[in-house]
Amino acid sequence: DTAVSQTPKYLVTQMGNDKSIKCEQNLGHDTMYWYKQDSKKFLKIMFSYNNKELIINETVPNRFSPKSPDKAHLNLHINSLELGDSAVYFCASSQGGPAGDTGELFFGEGSRLTVL
Amino acid sequence: SQQGEEDPQALSIQEGENATMNCSYKTSINNLQWYRQNSGRGLVHLILIRSNEREKHSGRLRVTLDTSKKSSSLLITASRAADTASYFCATDSGRGSTLGRLYFGRGTQLTVWP
Numbered sequence: 001d002t003a004v005s006q007t008p009k010y011l012v013t014q015m016g017n018d019k020s021i022k023c024e025q026n027l028g029h030d031t032m033y034w035y036k037q038d039s040k041k042f043l044k045i046m047f048s049y050n051n052k053e054l055i056i057n058e059t060v061p062n063r064f065s066p067k068s069p070d071k072a073h074l075n076l077h078i079n080s081l082e083l084g085d086s087a088v089y090f091c092a093s094s095q096g097g098p099a100g101d102t103g104e105l106f107f108g109e110g111s112r113l114t115v116l
Numbered sequence: 117s118q119q120g121e122e123d124p125q126a127l128s129i130q131e132g133e134n135a136t137m138n139c140s141y142k143t144s145i146n147n148l149q150w151y152r153q154n155s156g157r158g159l160v161h162l163i164l165i166r167s168n169e170r171e172k173h174s175g176r177l178r179v180t181l182d183t184s185k186k187s188s189s190l191l192i193t194a195s196r197a198a199d200t201a202s203y204f205c206a207t208d209s210g211r212g213s214t215l216g217r218l219y220f221g222r223g224t225q226l227t228v229w230p
Contacts, residue, residue: 042222105218
């Protein structure tokens with residue numbers, strides 16, 4: 001069984017369009033994340049949710065809107081896509097470390113978005 | 117920023133050799149983690165080392181942490197072609213850091229030739 005699954009794996013779309021990426025985890029974790037990996041492999045956090053509550057919003061343009069209908073799902077909707085949005089978007093989840101710090105993250109396989 | 121930086125950016129070795137990758141960071145941490153990413157795949161957690169630990173082992177992996185130098189190293193012994201991947205370190209920002217905010221570097225691309 002896939003622990004963190006995200007769909008679609010590939011997205012090719014025109015500038016100005018709106019698209020969504022869905023993510024689900026079956027690990028029972030409380031916290032879910034969206035990360036963005038650029039063409040130079042730099043991985044940066046965008047959002048995190050803990051039990052459906054937004055915890056981190058890392059100065060992402062408000063064209064990006066995460067939605068967490070329950071703690072097993074975290075979707076990402078992107079409005080008015082721009083060329084610079086082309087990247088690989090990773091969903092991840094974690095339960096947190098025993099010391100209350102951030103423990104191991106479990107990543108999905110990524111969704112490669114190409115904006116033409 | 118706290119962003120970790122891996123060194124070298126790329127490493128090419130023969131099977132059976134050891135591979136050493138380094139990570140430097142800027143502020144205090146609670147823990148440091150190493151991840152592996154195969155081409156076109158998601159990141160997979162390898163090992164977590166806490167700020168009060170100096171060394172940790174997991175199979176062929178050995179991680180060291182020097183908080184005075186704000187650096188860590190990942191050693192893969194007796195490398196195999198299947199170890200070919202990008203390796204990333206990730207850190208939080210220590211006491212009071214927001215749960216889940218990890219800072220990743222750009223990774224070291226390891227190529228192991230058969």
